[in-house]
Amino acid sequence: MLQRRQWLAGATALAGMPWLSGCQQAAPALEFAFAGIDMERGHTLRDLLARGTLPAPAVVRRAQVVIAGGGVAGLAAARSLRLAGVQDFVLLELEDQPGGNSRGGNVKGLPCPMGAHYLPVPGDDAPEVQDLLEELGLRQRVAGRWQYDERHLCHSPQERLYFDHEWTEGLLPVHGVGEDTLAQYRRFAQAVDAASRAARFTMPQFAALDAKKGLAPAHQALDAITFEAWLQQQGLDDTHLRWYLNYCCRDDYGAGTSRVSAWAGLHYFASRHGFHAPGEPVAEDREGVLTWPEGNGYLTHRLAEPLRASGQLSTGTSVLRIAETRRVVEVDAYNHHTGNVERWQAPRCIVALPVFVAARVVQTPPAFLAEAARRLQWAPWAVTNIHLGTPLTDRPGAAPAWDNVIYGDANPGGLGYVDASHQKLDPRPGPTVLTYYQALGDVPDARQQLATLSAEHWGRAALASLAGPHPDVIQRATRVQTTRYGHAMSIPVPGVQQFLSQIGLQSPQGKRKLLLNGERQRALPTPATARLAFAHSDWSGYSVFEEAFTRGHAAGLWQGQG
Numbered sequence: 276m277l278q279r280r281q282w283l284a285g286a287t288a289l290a291g292m293p294w295l296s297g298c299q300q301a302a303p304a305l306e307f308a309f310a311g312i313d314m315e316r317g318h319t320l321r322d323l324l325a326r327g328t329l330p331a332p333a334v335v336r337r338a339q340v341v342i343a344g345g346g347v348a349g350l351a352a353a354r355s356l357r358l359a360g361v362q363d364f365v366l367l368e369l370e371d372q373p374g375g376n377s378r379g380g381n382v383k384g385l386p387c388p389m390g391a392h393y394l395p396v397p398g399d400d401a402p403e404v405q406d407l408l409e410e411l412g413l414r415q416r417v418a419g420r421w422q423y424d425e426r427h428l429c430h431s432p433q434e435r436l437y438f439d440h441e442w443t444e445g446l447l448p449v450h451g452v453g454e455d456t457l458a459q460y461r462r463f464a465q466a467v468d469a470a471s472r473a474a475r476f477t478m479p480q481f482a483a484l485d486a487k488k489g490l491a492p493a494h495q496a497l498d499a500i501t502f503e504a505w506l507q508q509q510g511l512d513d514t515h516l517r518w519y520l521n522y523c524c525r526d527d528y529g530a531g532t533s534r535v536s537a538w539a540g541l542h543y544f545a546s547r548h549g550f551h552a553p554g555e556p557v558a559e560d561r562e563g564v565l566t567w568p569e570g571n572g573y574l575t576h577r578l579a580e581p582l583r584a585s586g587q588l589s590t591g592t593s594v595l596r597i598a599e600t601r602r603v604v605e606v607d608a609y610n611h612h613t614g615n616v617e618r619w620q621a622p623r624c625i626v627a628l629p630v631f632v633a634a635r636v637v638q639t640p641p642a643f644l645a646e647a648a649r650r651l652q653w654a655p656w657a658v659t660n661i662h663l664g665t666p667l668t669d670r671p672g673a674a675p676a677w678d679n680v681i682y683g684d685a686n687p688g689g690l691g692y693v694d695a696s697h698q699k700l701d702p703r704p705g706p707t708v709l710t711y712y713q714a715l716g717d718v719p720d721a722r723q724q725l726a727t728l729s730a731e732h733w734g735r736a737a738l739a740s741l742a743g744p745h746p747d748v749i750q751r752a753t754r755v756q757t758t759r760y761g762h763a764m765s766i767p768v769p770g771v772q773q774f775l776s777q778i779g780l781q782s783p784q785g786k787r788k789l790l791l792n793g794e795r796q797r798a799l800p801t802p803a804t805a806r807l808a809f810a811h812s813d814w815s816g817y818s819v820f821e822e823a824f825t826r827g828h829a830a831g832l833w834q835g836q837g
Contacts, residue, residue, distance in 0.1 A: 305749070307731040310660070311380055311389040311758035314726060316369055319593040319609055320635060329595055332607055332618035339363035340834050341606045341621045343594045343636075346375025347571075347820055348810040349627035350578040351827030352834075353587065354407075358790040359835030365619065366582055367592045367608050373579045376763060376818060379572015382662040382756050387695040387708040388570025389658055389758040394820050395547055395564050396423060400482040401821050403828045406794050411577055413565065429566045430698055434678040437691075437744040442672030446522070446680050448515040449553050459513040460552040463520075466509055467541060467550045470497070476545035479825045480815055481776075481800050489776030494538050498772040502532040502540030518682065526690055528817050529654025530716030530766045539767035539817060566677065568695045570710070571820055592617075597624060598638040599806050623806050623834040627827060629653070629762060630813040641804050643778045650774055651813060654716030655725055656763035657688075659737040660695075661711065662754040666704045667745040679744075686740040688713035688721070711737040716766055725759040733757040764818030771816045778802045779814070799829035808833045 323329055339361060342349050345368030353366050372378055376390040397404040405421075408414040413424050435442045443450050447460070470476075474493035477483040484490065490498065497505065502524060506517070521531040523543050528535050544550040567573035582588035589608075595616065596607040604624040608617050626633050634640050634648035669675060677698075680691035689711070696707035713733075715721035734755035741748045765771075779802035802809040810830035815822035 305752055306754040307729070307734040308754070308756050309730045309759065310756040311370075311372075311378055311658075312760065313370060314759060314761065316591075316593060316611060317761065319611075320595050323595065323609070329607065330609075330616045333613075333615035335618045335620060336365075338365045338619060338621045340365075340623045340625060341604065341619045342366040342625045342627055343597060343606060343608075344368065344375075344627035344629075344811070345370075345373030345579075345588070345590070346627060346811070347377050347575060347578075347823035348375075348812065348827030348830070349373070349625070350575060350582075351403075351407075351824040352625045352627055352810055352831035353582055354578060355790075355828045355831030356835045357581070358792055358794070359832055360791060361835045362585075364587060364621075366588050367594055367606070367619075368588065368590045369593050371590050373582075373588065373590065374572055374575030375823070376760065377571035377575045377820060378758075379567075379569025379576060380660065380756070380758070381569075382660050382708050382754055383706075385662065385695060385706060385708045386567075386569040386572075387660045388572060388693070388710050389660070390570065390572075390656075390760070390763075391820060392570035392693050392710065393429065393564040393566040394571060394574065395478075396428075397821060398478065398547075400477040401479060401825060402794075402797070403825050404821050406792070407574075407578075407824065408565075410792065411574070423565065426698075426700075427565050427567065429564045429677050432674055432676040433563065434680070435673040435676040436680050436682055437670065438682040441670055442674075442679075442744065444673045446678075447519050447553065448682060452515055456513045456515050457553060459511055459516050461555075462509070463511055463516060464550045464552040464555060466511075467544045470541045471545045471549075476542050478546040478819070479822045480542065480546070480772075481825075484776055484800065490773050495773050497538035497541060498536045499769055500537050501769055502535050502537045505537035505540065506532065522680065522690065525688070525714040525716070526712075527819065528716070528766055529656060529714045529764050530652075530768075534652075534717060535767050536769040536772065538772050542767075566693075566698065568698055570693075574820070594628065594632075594636050596638060597626060597633075597636050597807070599624075599804060604806050623808070625808050625810055625827075625830045625834055627810045627830070629811055630765070631762065633809065633811075637807070641807075643802060644809065647775070647778070647813070650771060651816075652716075652766045652768055653762035654714060654764050654766050655718075655721045656715060656760040657713040657725065657733050658758045658760070659711045659713070659733055660756045660758075661692075661709045661734075661737065661741070661748070661752050662756075663707050663709065663748075663751045664753045665706070665751050667751055668747045670744050681740060681744060684740055686713065686736050687718045688715040689737075689740050690714055692741065709741070711741065713737075722761050725761055730755075730757050733759075765813045765816055767816040775814060775816050779809070799825065799832070801826075801829045801833045803830075803833060 378389045474491040591611040593609040598605045606619040692709045692711040779800040808830040810827045812818040812823035
């Protein structure tokens, strides 16, 4: 059977002259830079308050709804407002490009992710995400069955692991491990299956919540302890299994097994693809992941397009103050392009900001917001994009893949890299961008390091990490760009899920009307006050696209009914 990549490449006509890899030229000076996030803008409120009071607004504007924050949740809220028939709204975004952790960028003209780089094919617990993918032409019904556009599903091979000086298929250490290790793999698979039977894990997670009680009792017990403690209770102490599970937690949550809850550690597997020990059968119809050269920036760019066209998107705007009064909500925001404070007045506001930011800007914050800000913890991240002018030398073993992980990476927080050119249909080698990820939630003083250390520091650390499997990476690299996230994502530490599950169980009242695209509105939990609706992945306790999008969609419908 042809691999998906071979089938797609065969369907694409090749044109142009062959790319010449044999011509050797002197390597240009290596460039290092920061990109994507303006950390100084993020400190605008702090800096203005340090001078005394906030400046008076230079202009007052009005809208029916103001959306504060242009990450995935804010963009989803804008979309659902439009589907609910609300056109008079504005979205205020700090950066010049919306998208939050799902922004895309480019290095020397080649697209690459600056954050999240894939979306698992969503299950039926995420109909809002399914509907979005259908709207974007990525999902369609063929002969009575839903199919995804092959061009956007991750091509084979999907992943490999640099282990014991060679590349191996998959991310679970298998070659050369003993029978005791394989036995613990099987035991962990059984434990995931048992946890799934005890109480359902879903994505988004609130699809499994009881409408009145919140988190299921079995999940409450898992949420009360760390994943590390649960593994100890199960007698799962194998070095290779522990490395893999720690990697998985850092990859999804920004911190390892000693920080995240047992609920989160099991949710990683039980809510999506399960865990399959080597030799276990895997369902033939198991769907893969959707990915693009620019990562999930493909999705956020598509969501932002209509807002740019309609003038409803205001970028370079720091939200400073949100005040809820009896009649309106006042939103004061600093416009970095004009240097003025602008005041927006609206009957309703969607606060699509991280919880710690929302708690600072919302005047007289509701008790649930203040408590959430006190309980939640956030992981810093660094995402480094490395432009390569010529192909790398590869160590022996498995073929180059989309996701490439280094076992025991010595660089603090290192998770490996994805190759932005993996999805291209032209089989000829050429320049590419490798996106190297560091989850820094377990690294002491990481936030301070991100703020003070140079772009060259982060770039050279990434290059040094990749030099093991690719000894010529420094010679091939031409430009290195690092994106810094001081508070990239909330970490699902013990107790967080139980607390969050009690917030916002109420849903929009009245008849569930049809949206403009024919979708019927369903009841979704939304933290809210009389005029404010809160939407961000923080309210799920961890950051993934499905959670942020569904939270934003729900908040848009909540405010769109008013």
